[in-house]
Amino acid sequence: MLKSNSSLISLIFFLFLVESGVADESTKFEVTISKKKGSNDRKVEVNQNSGKVVFNVYDKFGIGKADLEIIEGNWPKKVTIRCHFSGLEGFKLRILDKVYQKDELKIRVCNEKGEFIKEKLLLHYENGKSKKIPGYYEIEISKKIPAKCKKIRIDWIDFYR
Numbered sequence: 161m162l163k164s165n166s167s168l169i170s171l172i173f174f175l176f177l178v179e180s181g182v183a184d185e186s187t188k189f190e191v192t193i194s195k196k197k198g199s200n201d202r203k204v205e206v207n208q209n210s211g212k213v214v215f216n217v218y219d220k221f222g223i224g225k226a227d228l229e230i231i232e233g234n235w236p237k238k239v240t241i242r243c244h245f246s247g248l249e250g251f252k253l254r255i256l257d258k259v260y261q262k263d264e265l266k267i268r269v270c271n272e273k274g275e276f277i278k279e280k281l282l283l284h285y286e287n288g289k290s291k292k293i294p295g296y297y298e299i300e301i302s303k304k305i306p307a308k309c310k311k312i313r314i315d316w317i318d319f320y321r
Contacts, residue, residue, distance in 0.1 A: 187233030193226045212238035222318030229311040243297040246283040250317035255309055271295045
């Protein structure tokens with residue numbers, strides 16, 4: 161009887177971990193970035209912990225795309241993309257057959273501490289010179305990803321040229 165109860169408790173605890181996303185820390189991602197051969201001007205860093213994953217996008221030239229693919233495991237409960245650009249003129253999210261445009265997504269501008277700010281651009285002009293404000297554009301996409309999805313694509317443009 162005691163052994164049966166401990167097995168039941170273990171099962172309930174395991175299910176709680178899976179449901180809360182904690183068990184998804186074992187998820188392995190593969191990121192494929194469009195870039196010129198031999199160039200290190202564009203990268204996507206994956207930071208994963210406690211049932212969430214953050215894809216940090218950096219691009220010196222500001223126009224690019226990346227495929228974010230699960231090669232093992234499941235999507236965590238919370239999936240966020242952070243674009244570390246001065247502006248975010250364009251953004252597309254492709255999930256299965258659905259394409260979400262920038263205006264269909266909730267995009268927040270954050271300072272370097274992660275606090276939401278009311279700026280549209282992370283660039284200010286003073287005395288004819290531009291100055292970058294430390295921060296990023298944050299896009300929460302968790303609710304858009306169905307369980308059967310294993311790969312998403314993001315396209316970005318910081319400013320139109």
